Amino acid sequence: MEKDRISSMGNYIIEQGEVTTEELSKKFDVSIVTVRRDLKKLEKDNVITKIYGGAKAKSDKLETFIKRKSLNAGSKHYITNIAKDYIEDGDRIFIDSGTTVENLLNLLDDNIHLTVFTNNLSVINVASKMPNVNLFIVGNFYNNISNSFTYWGKSSELYSFNIDKAFMCTSGFTIKDGLTNKNPIEQEIKDMICKLxxxxxxxxxxxxxGKTSLMTYADVKDIDMxxxxxxxxxxxxxxxDSHDIKYRY
Structure with a gap:
């Protein structure tokens, strides 16, 4: 599908840093004309910059996890301190890959009984040391930029699990575009979890x-809190209020 190809192309350019249109044509098995059209859309979404004969990634599109972790650290702690109150003994929860949620388990009683699904390496490290946590690692390919796992190949096995609560993060949040994500290779997992x-x-x-990013993985009306x-x-x-969405601050 065109949307999937454009997302994959954006991610490839981010990983490579700079590519030629000919390289993209061979990589994605499409014409040069199609590549140029796709690049135009990616540039409009502020993912890449077109250059003569190709494109290069925006230098600020995927900051390293360590850099993102330090941004708004106080706000993130404040948010997770509220979020912890919505985790109950026996819950089956998913914890997203964003830096906002990585410390969520640290705020809980070490002996709480949980089933945790996550692709966040920091969360995996904490959950693995909690004696009463059943840990399911989502994804099979480690991405050191986001400190998370994504899928390389089929990911349909996740659909057989039941998840009570998903604690999600987002790159941008607007009423129009919903919950958006700047990392195309994480899109599938986020979309899948929101369905489950x-x-x-x-x-x-x-x-x-008030900010938006490359891809929408959920509409605002699909969120419960x-x-x-x-x-x-x-x-x-x-x-x-009009869509019965609870909010805390």
Whole structure:
């Protein structure tokens, strides 16, 4: 599909840094004309910059996990401190790959009984040391940029599991575009989890509200609760109230 190809092309350019249109044509088995059209869309989404004979990645599109971890650290701790109250003994939860949720398990009783699904390496390290946690690692390919696992090949086996609550992160959050993600290779997992989970909780700091990114993985109306660090604007509160979305700040 065109959308999948464009996403894959964007991710490939990010990984390579700079590529030629001829290289992309061979890699994705499409014409030069199609490549140029796809690059135009990626440039519009602020993922790449077109250059003579090819394209190069925006230098700020996928900051390293360590760099992202240090951004708005106080807000992230504030948010996870609220989120921890929505985890109950016996829950089956998914914890997303974003830096906002990586410390969530550290705030819980070490002896809590949980089933944890995650592709977040930091969460995996914590969960593996908790004696009463059943840990399921989502993904089979490690991405050191995002400190997370993604799928290389088929990922359909995840659909056979039941998940009570999903604690999700986002690169950007708007009413129009919903929950957006700048990392195309994580898109499949985020989309899949939002279809599986009974209750979706979005953890988002105010720096991401009103911003959008490359791909939408869920609409706002699909979210059950939003936890942030500042009171949302009237526009967002009115939308949340009209769609029965709970919010905490």
């Amino acid at each position: 989970a009974d209750y979706i909780i979005l953890l988002v700091d105010d720096s991401k509200v 939003i936890i942030t660090n500042k009171k949302p604007s009237k526009e967002y509160i009115d939308y949340f």
